[in-house]
Amino acid sequence: MNGERGDEKGLPAGEAIAVVGLSCRLPQAADPESFWRLLRAGTDAITEVPEGRWSSATPTGRTRRGGFLDHVDRFDAGFFRISPREATAMDPQQRLTLELGWEALEDAGIVPTDLAAGGRVGVFMGAIWDDYVTLFHRSATEAGEHTLTGLSRSIIANRLSYALGLRGPSMVVDTGQSSSLVAVHLACQSLRRGEAELALVGGVNLNLVAESTVTTEEFGALSPDGRCFTFDARANGYVRGEGGGMVILKPLAAALADGDRVYCVVRGSALNNDGPSTAMTVPTTAGQEDVLRRACADAAVHPSDVQYVELHGTGTKVGDPVEAAALGAVLGAAREPGSPLPVGSAKTNVGHLEAGAGIVGLIKTALAIEHRELPPSLNFERPNPDIPLDALNLRVQSDLGPWPDDLRPLIAGVSSFGMGGTNCHVVLGESPVRAGTAGESESESESDQGSTPVLPWLVSGRTEAGLRAQAERLRSFLEAEPGLRPVDVAYSLATTRAALEYRAVVASDGAESARAALAAVSAGQPSASVARGTVARGGLSAFLFSGQGSQRLGMGRELAGVFPVFAAALDAVC
Incomplete structure (x- = not known):
């Protein structure tokens, strides 16, 4: 069997x-x-x-x-x-x-x-x-x-x-x-x-x-x-x-x-x-x-x-x-x-x-x-x-x-x-493909090259307190796992984590600099290696029609009647 x-x-x-x-x-x-x-x-x-x-x-x-x-x-x-x-x-x-x-x-x-x-x-x-x-x-x-x-x-x-x-x-x-x-x-x-x-x-x-x-x-x-x-x-x-x-x-x-x-x-x-x-x-x-x-x-x-x-x-x-x-x-x-x-x-x-x-x-x-x-x-x-x-x-x-x-x-x-x-x-x-068997030679060759590029590490939270807590959790994780490749961390943070409203980007060329920058985020302190920002919930957009006397009632009607692409775009905006 x-x-x-x-x-x-x-x-x-x-x-x-x-x-x-x-x-x-x-x-x-x-x-x-x-x-x-x-x-x-x-x-x-x-x-x-x-x-x-x-x-x-x-x-x-x-x-x-x-x-x-x-x-x-x-x-x-x-x-x-x-x-x-x-x-x-x-x-x-x-x-x-x-x-x-x-x-x-x-x-x-x-x-x-x-x-x-x-x-x-x-x-x-x-x-x-x-x-x-x-x-x-x-x-x-x-x-x-x-x-x-x-x-x-x-x-x-x-x-x-x-x-x-x-x-x-x-x-x-x-x-x-x-x-x-x-x-x-x-x-x-x-x-x-x-x-x-x-x-x-x-x-x-x-x-x-x-x-x-x-x-x-x-x-x-x-x-x-x-x-x-x-x-x-x-x-x-x-x-x-x-x-x-x-x-x-x-x-x-x-x-x-x-x-x-x-x-x-x-x-x-x-x-x-x-x-x-x-x-x-x-x-x-x-x-x-x-x-x-x-x-x-x-x-x-x-x-x-x-x-x-x-x-x-x-x-x-x-x-x-x-x-x-x-x-x-x-x-x-x-x-x-x-x-x-x-x-x-x-x-x-x-x-x-x-x-x-x-x-x-x-x-x-x-x-x-x-x-x-x-x-x-x-x-x-x-x-x-x-x-x-x-x-x-x-x-x-x-x-x-x-x-x-x-x-x-x-x-x-x-x-x-x-x-x-x-x-x-x-x-x-067990899995038919054992973890770690693929890509090992690639990672070894990368580490042999010496220099590590500056990478963005993305951290976010629902609130300012949540952002700080996530930064501290990541900093503690890095201390416990010193052998992690910075590029792997950056990739995982960018592709496998939800991008929430309160955000920080840590520019890192290695684990040591990242830990210092994350400590600053956790403490709410400024750092030259950190950019912060918030995202408006829902991603709302506003449109400004400036006036200046160049508009008239119905000015787009003829264009909309002739070009279906323009008509569809105007309907979408409206």
């Missing part, structure tokens, strides 16, 4: 979907780069609930740990042309989705403001909680004109489509904890059918009130220790996390033709439900085996080719053994004895993002493929006695390390399961 429908790397011909952009907002990780550093370092972001987050005390002390975002109440409404009154009525999950969408598009090298010009761009979001509705009713605030849209879960996706002028499918998916990975599956189908040419796909989850945590605790899902012990003998539940993530998906053929950076490729996916079980929320090995086999078949991948699986891995006493048994039966059994399949779970780092858990696992795996390293899964000391890892031919990736076979195509699976039995598995693979 491997390679029957694809190219020399076995990619399904005409069906593979490229991941060309990433964004995330996670505990102690505001972007994919910081998330990768967190993963690679083998640390977690689990803390006590932030002071003032929950206005009511929780019945027990053990529910007060989780993965939380800082300043979840802050939002730059003006950036998205939203009034303060409407922003106050909006569920913060809507606000977070707007931010994630903008950042993911920029990461993909797509100017967000250009998408309204046309094309079918879809939005697929996973979300399950309505904490903000609870806050609204608790506050006894009277309903207003923005209340309905502000509190409706469907608007989480629709808001992004409206803000960017996107005309493709737009939906919120709720299949429980598998929601965001199911959104990926649906988005890939939409792209393959031609309903969408580009898709923004993600999931969000915010723990705004104590009630949703108490409900989860009463269900019996939370760990009393405030840790997720995936596949470990201490497994006793999970710890909740919050935040969100988004990916930009595009048909692989189009991404390669456009020269896009491809983090990884969605080779295939599958979706099913457990059906009958001992209880509605008890998973079944048969259901998970089926979804694994179907995903491999859809991806034209033999189970033995899978080199890593990002687990659903909640660390529950019932769920972990079921997931391990299914993986062993389908993937472990297909491997050579004594060559166990590495597995891990990001829930040990940032908590269980529930509706957003699947997209977090996908982003982690995409970064692992991009960096060609497997980060450690935390909190594992000895296996759950109901998980015979050796017999299943599995092993927990407890240390930072290489892929099992870097010489073979990197292929990984990502699993996500809803508590109602909706299972999703996605098969990811």
